[in-house]
Amino acid sequence: MDLAEIPVLSLETERDRLSPLIGDSFRTFGFAMIRDHGIDPDLIERAWDLTRQFFALPVETKMKYFNPGQGGARGYTPFRTEVAKGATEKDLKEFWHIGRDLPEGSTLAGTMPPNVWPEEIDGFRETFTRLYEQFDKTGAEILAAIAVDLGLDAHWFDPAIEDGNSVMRLLHYPPVAEGAGGAIRAGAHEDINLITLLLGAQEAGLELLGKNGQWLTVAPPEGAMVINIGDMLQRLTNHVLPSTTHRVRNPSGDRARYSRYSMPFFLHLRSDFRFETLPECISADNPDRYPESITADDYLQERLKEIGLKS
Template sequence: MPLKSLPILSLEDDPAALSQSLGDSFRTFGFAMVKDHGLDPALVARGWELTRTFFALPDAEKRRWHVPGQGGARGYTPFGREIAKGAPVADLKEFWHVGRDLPPGHPLLSPSMPPNVWPDEPDGFRETFTALFAAFEDAGARILARIAVWLGLDAQWFDPAIADGNSVLRLLHYPPVTGDAAGAIRAGAHEDINLITLLLGAEEAGLELLTREGEWLEVSPPPGALVVNIGDMLQRLTNHVLPSTTHRVRNPAGARAHASRYSMPFFLHLRSDFRFATLPGCITPENPDRYPKSITADDYLQERLREIGLK
């Protein structure tokens, strides 16, 4: 039976069955929803509290932590800076990026993997989001192991590919929508750049994916569940066997337009020096290799950051 809606899957299910269910959902929608992912609810609650507190700070205080010329790699990116590829206006959002801290002398230290920026307030910001970064990374590795099996690979195939990867935890704030939005929406239709994205659900609705039939489908995870979607890097690696699906965050209507929306996506990235080579099992006479030219994950990332206005 073809899937009609996004299933809610448990990461504690039988591994073989979970691989099949995840693969089927990703193959159909580019998205899945998962529960029992191992993120500590108390840690998550603290993360939400600190996110709201930080974005409530005065604009001048937040801008102290903006680093020009970094493409938003770390720290604060002000409202109205990011634009969906091909969109005429910027998204209605501001955000903060937490990345991986590499030790001095590490071979992957580069302008695209700079040290983290940590604000003076609120208290506990660094400790909380360092712990959440690690928890998201662990959940993401477990999901990639199931994807690997679905692709006919060893369960640990992705482990070296993501070791010390350029992953990013984004804290997102969509402020109340005013009447002068001039056609902008909270997040314009786009695909993610990275390997997979793990998103903690927001209290406010609005996330929608574009089905293969060309219809917008609302994605509403139950409390505590993660929304997981395929990014362009995994689409490229699998020769589009697993699709990177267009999605957006639409503006709320009525009284809800006066409420902020917060979300917390974790963009799981490959190592910067990983070289793309299309998986042989994803190349067939009906689906020839779309990407015979090999580039690094960082080359690909920088190209896409320029397209969305962050560089």
């Protein structure tokens, strides 16, 4: 398997020239890698420990936190629930979702349910509340760099993501058992949201679909974060920034006996944000693909049905 030659950029030392560098990486791969991202490494280590503790709980304990009517929005989603759009086999994964705590009386409460927290794991709520806040901050910095690269004001995205419906996912891919058939850990898909910030991709398995139709391995160095464009940003930019197909393949040999953990942060728009294609991304060669208007929440609900999380 060929390696995706994605440059590793620094949010700290390359901040002044980050916009064109990250823009070029996204246009080439739909992906970027960022080191010096500012998220506390001790907090990350604590989060991994608590993630492993939670998924080691008995299934009946985890199922206390599953609400089938919420489409996986908060709490636990059981093994083999989600399916990639257009796929027939459900993914070999289970996950936990943490969302934003909205201010009292927020008009967005109808589209963003409150968080639930496992009683069995000490420090779970405190740790992941802090980590969510740090992901949120880093994501906003990345979006500022993207905005400048697109010819927008650096703060263009600020009101669009204020109280946005962003979700942090704790992912567990159990050891791959014999008899999995054609199922893989995560089938080929594109993300729904604006951008995804991913920790935990050091364990092999993440691959992106190159422009030549070949799968390429994504292998970030230790401590680096993988970032990819989601369908919402692709739509907003009229495909100037592509949402790239990716997957998590099954391990081979001895690695099949081990679990894989990862932690994506799906950065979303406000639920009431209305899509209007950016004029900077419309040209004679690239006419507006999306003249119709739709809210971010309407778009999200359509996609959740496509991937089996809502009926």
